[in-house]
Amino acid sequence: xxxxxxxxxxxxxxxxxxxxxxxxxxxxxxxxxxxxxxxxxxxxxxxxxxxxxxxxxxxxxxxxxxxxxxxxxxxxxxxxxxxxxxxxxxxxxxxxxxxxxxxxxxxxxxxxxxxxxxxxxxxxxxxxxxxxxxxxxxxxxxxxxxxxxxxxxxxxxxxxxxxxxxxxxxxxxxxxxxxxxxxxxxxxxxxxxxxxxxxxxxxxxxxxxxxxxxxxxxxxxxxxxxxxxxxxxxxxxxxxxxxxxxxxxxxxxxxxxxxxxxxxxxxxxxxxxxxxxxxxxxxxxxxxxxxxxxxxxxxxxxxxxxxxxxxxxxxxxxxxxxxxxxxxxxxxxxxxxxxxxxxxxxxxxxxxxxxxxxxxxxxxxxxxxxxxxxxxxxxxxxxxxxxxxxxxxxxxxxxxxxxxxxxxxxxxxxxxxxxxxxxxxxxxxxxx
Numbered sequence: 001x002x003x004x005x006x007x008x009x010x011x012x013x014x015x016x017x018x019x020x021x022x023x024x025x026x027x028x029x030x031x032x033x034x035x036x037x038x039x040x041x042x043x044x045x046x047x048x049x050x051x052x053x054x055x056x057x058x059x060x061x062x063x064x065x066x067x068x069x070x071x072x073x074x075x076x077x078x079x080x081x082x083x084x085x086x087x088x089x090x091x092x093x094x095x096x097x098x099x100x101x102x103x104x105x106x107x108x109x110x111x112x113x114x115x116x117x118x119x120x121x122x123x124x125x126x127x128x129x130x131x132x133x134x135x136x137x138x139x140x141x142x143x144x145x146x147x148x149x150x151x152x153x154x155x156x157x158x159x160x161x162x163x164x165x166x167x168x169x170x171x172x173x174x175x176x177x178x179x180x181x182x183x184x185x186x187x188x189x190x191x192x193x194x195x196x197x198x199x200x201x202x203x204x205x206x207x208x209x210x211x212x213x214x215x216x217x218x219x220x221x222x223x224x225x226x227x228x229x230x231x232x233x234x235x236x237x238x239x240x241x242x243x244x245x246x247x248x249x250x251x252x253x254x255x256x257x258x259x260x261x262x263x264x265x266x267x268x269x270x271x272x273x274x275x276x277x278x279x280x281x282x283x284x285x286x287x288x289x290x291x292x293x294x295x296x297x298x299x300x301x302x303x304x305x306x307x308x309x310x311x312x313x314x315x316x317x318x319x320x321x322x323x324x325x326x327x328x329x330x331x332x333x334x335x336x337x338x339x340x341x342x343x344x345x346x347x348x349x350x351x352x353x354x355x356x357x358x359x360x361x362x363x364x365x366x367x368x369x370x371x372x373x374x375x376x377x378x379x380x381x382x383x384x385x386x387x388x389x390x391x392x393x394x395x396x397x398x399x400x401x402x403x404x405x406x407x408x409x410x411x412x413x414x415x416x417x418x419x420x421x422x423x424x425x426x427x428x429x430x431x432x
Contacts, residue, residue: 003056004154004232010116013041013066013082015142018122020378021074022135033136035072035124039079041145042066044116045086048106052090055154066116069142072124079121086112089152092235096151103150107157107235115150119143122376128383138383141376153231156194158210159329161233161275163261164242165215169282171195172312173242174211177322194232201326210236215264230268237332238325239265239277245309246286251296258300276328279304280321285311354392356400362411363404363421365397374415 016038023031044066064087070079093106095115104113122140129136162170174180178197194213200206212229233239241261248254258279266273279300287293293309300307308324310317354367370392377388392398392414401412401421410421 003054003059004229006055006058006152007062008058008087008150008152009063010044010146010148010150011063011065012044012116012118012145012147013068014144015039015041015119015121016069016071016079017141017378018124018127018139019072019074019077020125020137020139020381022125023075030135032134033125033129034074034076035126035139036074036076036078037124037127038072038121038140038142039069040081040121041069041118041142042082043084043114043118043145045084046093046095046104046106046113046115047086047088048091048093048109048111049088050091050109052088054090055093055152058152066118066145068145069118069121071142072121072139076124076126078124081121082118084118087115090154092155092157094153094155096153098149098151100151116146116148119145136383137381138387139378141378143372144375155235156196156210156232157208158196158233158236159207160199160238160240160325161210161212161236162240162242163212163215163230163233163265164282165244165257165261166213168242168244169312170211170242173282173310173318174209176312176315177318178209180209180211194229199322199325201322205326207326207329215261230265230272233275234270234272236275238328239272239275240280240321240325241277242280242282244283245281245293246283248287251299254296254300258304276332278306278308278321278324278328280308280310282310282312284309284316285314353395354397354400356397356404358404362413363401363406365392365401365412365414369395370397371415374417379417 018038019035021033021035023034025031044064064085066085067082069082072079089106091106091109095103095106095113097103103115106113120143122142125136125139128138162173164170174195174197177199180195180197195211197209197211198206199209210232212232215230241258243254243257243261245254248257281293281297284293297307297309306324308317308321310321312318352367353369354365357364357366373388373391378384379388397414406412406421408421408423412419412421
């Protein structure tokens with residue numbers, strides 16, 4: 001069975017640590033700092049590929065990790081960058097956040113997207129050398145890589161979609177007009193998963209046709225199989241609504257079936273409810289009353305426009321239907337070319353750099369930027385601590401702490417680092 005929804009955990013690599021080192025050679029006193037930088041951590045990319053058709057592989061491998069960058073070494077030797085990880089996904093995969101927000105639509109073959117960025121390498125003490133600080137005892141740790149949980153949702157790319165009740169002849173039509181070979185049998189719900197086929201009308205005229213499991217009444221409330229797979233038709237330009245003639249006793253029954261499917265598609269909503277449709281009456285070879293058929297067709301055309309009568313078994317009416325589909329598709333494609341896309345309004349979103357909260361007996365400073373600088377700071381030396389104090393001072397953390405009434409000796413948690421407020425600044429890590 002096709003797998004079209006999965007969750008993935010992605011962990012990019014952290015950068016390598018910068019090196020704290022000084023040159024030491026015989027007869028060369030005070031050789032100076034020579035610590036190299038750490039290497040960049042590996043990033044994780046998604047790539048849309050035509051040779052991927054399902055998300056089933058991700059059910060067995062839901063976690064992707066990239067390697068960390070190598071640490072820097074003495075003698076100004078930089079660490080090696082880690083290799084990036086490329087995760088292939090089917091064309092038509094939508095990538096959503098944990099909250100269900102769209103991150104990216106992988107709707108074109110070869111499209112590549114950076115989904116989790118690797119951390120940059122920490123800088124060695126050579127980098128911090130200056131005219132007033134010629135022997136810095138300071139080196140950065142590597143930046144942590146991004147960690148994300150995303151949901152992949154596959155929506156197949158097709159030009160035309162088939163909808164209708166189970167056993168309406170959708171799979172038979174697909175197999176007759178394309179090289180697709182879906183399972184065909186004389187019982188409802190033979191089709192259990194979507195199928196695609198390429199319909200070739202001539203050398204330069206072709207389109208992709210999609211078949212999904214049949215709909216039944218109240219499918220929008222979870223009955224049957226079809227509603228689960230209707231998302232695969234959301235990208236289609238045109239729908240073919242197939243209705244089986246052989247089981248119809250009167251026009252009222254025929255009209256009821258047509259309205260039932262239309263209502264279920266309408267309840268599904270979204271773009272699919274507005275997609276243009278052509279009505280197709282199938283299995284005409286098993287319907288012997290031609291006079292009645294002509295009357296029914298005339299009544300339907302007054303209400304719904306052109307109606308096509310076909311038999312996928314004998315081939316009757318298939319050529320006319322396919323030519324009409326191509327004519328409709330061509331008109332829709334031309335109309336899409338002439339549409340002017342609406343300008344995208346860019347809304348400025350302020351980024352929260354940090355947050356200070358006063359708790360019981362302590363102050364808590366949190367936020368992505370604070371967590372990054374805590375992770376990259378080696379708190380074992382005065383130089384590193386002094387630099388950390390300058391960073392959070394420029395960010396406005398100390399000013400905000402004072403606003404909230406911080407006092408000498410109060411405990412401050414910067415991310416997971418416990419520290420003490422001393423002499424108007426955030427002091428050394430607390431020692432018990």
